[in-house]
Amino acid sequence: MKITISDIAKQAGVSKATVSRVLNNRPEGVGADKRAQIQAILDETGFQPSGFARGLATGVSHSIGLIIPNITNPFYPLLVRGVEDVLNRAGYSLFLCNSDGDITKEKDYVRVLMEKGVDGVILNSAVSDCDCQLDLLEDQQVPYVLLDRIIEGQTQFGVFLDNREGARLAARHLLAQKDCRLIYLNGPAEHSQSKLRLAGLEDVLREKGLALHSIRILQGDDSILSGKTLIGEALDSRQPNASADSLPFNAIFACNDLMAIGAMQALKQHSIKVPEDVQLIGFDDIELAQLVEPALSTVSQPTFEMGSKSAELLLYLINGKKPRTKTVTLKPALVLRGTTRHIGH
Amino acid sequence: MKITISDIAKQAGVSKATVSRVLNNRPEGVGADKRAQIQAILDETGFQPSGFARGLATGVSHSIGLIIPNITNPFYPLLVRGVEDVLNRAGYSLFLCNSDGDITKEKDYVRVLMEKGVDGVILNSAVSDCDCQLDLLEDQQVPYVLLDRIIEGQTQFGVFLDNREGARLAARHLLAQKDCRLIYLNGPAEHSQSKLRLAGLEDVLREKGLALHSIRILQGDDSILSGKTLIGEALDSRQPNASADSLPFNAIFACNDLMAIGAMQALKQHSIKVPEDVQLIGFDDIELAQLVEPALSTVSQPTFEMGSKSAELLLYLINGKKPRTKTVTLKPALVLRGTTRHIGH
């Protein structure tokens, strides 16, 4: 049988209460002599308190849940690491949940996490039409922070990237060239990211006095394949024997790097030169972006920081502090590499 | 306050025991009528049992721990997904821990996981010189499976890739060309993978009647940078004005894809053609391997399956069944892409 707190109490000739006090470093109520003696026994027996019993008695688990769509998406590992690092340092453990963006799975996970008694939840869910998962959390007063997910009219805690501004940066660069015929490779339409990035693009169109329909929007799904297929089709549908000059587009802005890389593959297959014939900008700045050839120009987001910030915010909430602002907004940056040309000068 | 089992017991006019019975779908001991009635109350109140109390009473948590070096390494996400998928289907949750290959961290994680009362642990630790973490597990009889980590003379449960055979596959292909001057880019020497892959390479050397020192071994650390640096140095150190013919090597076998990709970058910087001037094979077959240019030839391992198999094995152990074999060995496959030439024919 496992060794318990009363075992050492007996062994030390004291009561469980006293052992508990030194176990939790309570300054009050134990003489230095006894304290040291008990600590010694604790150490040499390698005693480990039961998290169950502790949780039951205190209502605290020192573990939190992180729900993301899919760890297999190269955007997430760094984010997860950011979360785990600050959590671990603070003495918390992490439940990892892959929702696949499925609202049902997400709800199930939330339920399970609450059963486990997590002290808080970080939720990165891209869909925003149903918030029933949040209701569960609210009901039980479990603190949570939203990661990169905007819910209109709501005032939850969250950390976000300024997606709209990121898109503006990219769009301004691309639309700076005259006679720019731009394709926007959109991500899943229900994702707030896709919407915001499109909105940023439209901002720039307005800035430049261009019609909103002057660009072409292709609907993808954030995968390499969809980027490749979409651009491949756009290329196939043009006139045979068309020269590069007559390309139906000369710039692509993709909602994420994966689609941008897919687009590059299609372009390459058709022997279209990047960035000479068409310029290309992605979004996310995943590690892969630096490794493709030519290296992908993209809008970078501080992924690790998004994870760490959200964990910090959550810990704040768990400790009952009210952070000054309910949301943390991180800034994107345009990273120009090999798939864009330098403009002007 | 949270709603408890006695609340519904009261509400239904029965005892806690009865509620517990329907909660756990115990076939015995509850009339169909009462059962239905209680279930109804359960549903409409949205009652959720406390995992703490349950764990305390049963000694079971329905959660397991997974310790890996670093989720940020592109090899792991798929593996983690494999684990999580089968776990989730079986009603288990996953604690994710990043050890950074640090034995101290690893031990700490094991300790914490045991405090949380995990039902089992999957451990992917590359170092094998100290097994104190395992002792902890053994002491408390917590089932665990080793992932891709061989401990000599031990007979723990585990799932492994046949690393040695994988290296043989690659080495045979490379050494089939006559006058092959091979560089082996080794991973961290203390990793069992590195050792086994080197051993496989040496197997082939013996097969071919070649001296073990007829190849050059460079010591890397599994990172892109180390591959790039090492090969860069090897290239810089040759005579100036040397032609491609006089390259000090014409084939590279890297212990992992990341180093292989780094090597490719160095080669490209020196305008050395792959695979014409030097052939290159990596190991792992991470997603990136298909995306570099030219696509990387490599030894693939069934990463997802390694995760899922290890989870299955662990669940087996948790359920007290004795699997037929203590270890599952998965087979690697040589995937020839753009960084190797076809031989003979």
Next chain:
DNA sequence: CTGTTAGCGCGTTCAG
């Protein structure tokens, strides 16, 4: 078929 009773291991009053 159902209710009663007794812990699971720990934290936490409240007396002493």
Next chain:
DNA sequence: CTGAACGCGCTAACAG
């Protein structure tokens, strides 16, 4: 400064 006693919410053994 210390200990006895209770309760956290649930399961399990035992009666009825």
